Amino acid sequence: MDIFDAVADASIAQDEPWRELASCREVPPVLFFADDKDHEKLELAKSFCATCPVIDDCYNYWASLPADERKYGVWFGTTAKERRRADRARRLARAAANSA
Numbered sequence: 001m002d003i004f005d006a007v008a009d010a011s012i013a014q015d016e017p018w019r020e021l022a023s024c025r026e027v028p029p030v031l032f033f034a035d036d037k038d039h040e041k042l043e044l045a046k047s048f049c050a051t052c053p054v055i056d057d058c059y060n061y062w063a064s065l066p067a068d069e070r071k072y073g074v075w076f077g078t079t080a081k082e083r084r085r086a087d088r089a090r091r092l093a094r095a096a097a098n099s100a
């Protein structure tokens with residue numbers, strides 16, 4: 001899975017019934033799969049999530065994806081980089097708790 005497959009899959013996810021109500025339903029998926037360094041595009045993508053009425057469905061859909069497909073894109077108001085940071089923080093907290 002690479003980023004091009006991820007964009008294609010995101011387009012396929014548009015068949016999910018809840019996507020009818022998604023704030024991003026008319027937005028080209030490529031905006032949500034901008035490069036990690038393209039903060040302007042990523043913040044614009046996140047602005048759609050900020051008012052999205054199906055953000056919980058979005059999270060549940062993302063959580064159901066295979067791990068390699070969850071690596072890319074803005075989902076439920078988070079960028080891939082933010083999710084990586086959160087994962088790292090959780091791992092460090094778990095390691096600290098286990099060594100205490």
Ligand code: SF4
Nearest residue numbers: 022024049052058076
């Ligand atoms: S939370 Fe964001 S990415 Fe998910 S459906 Fe809504 S607008 Fe789209």
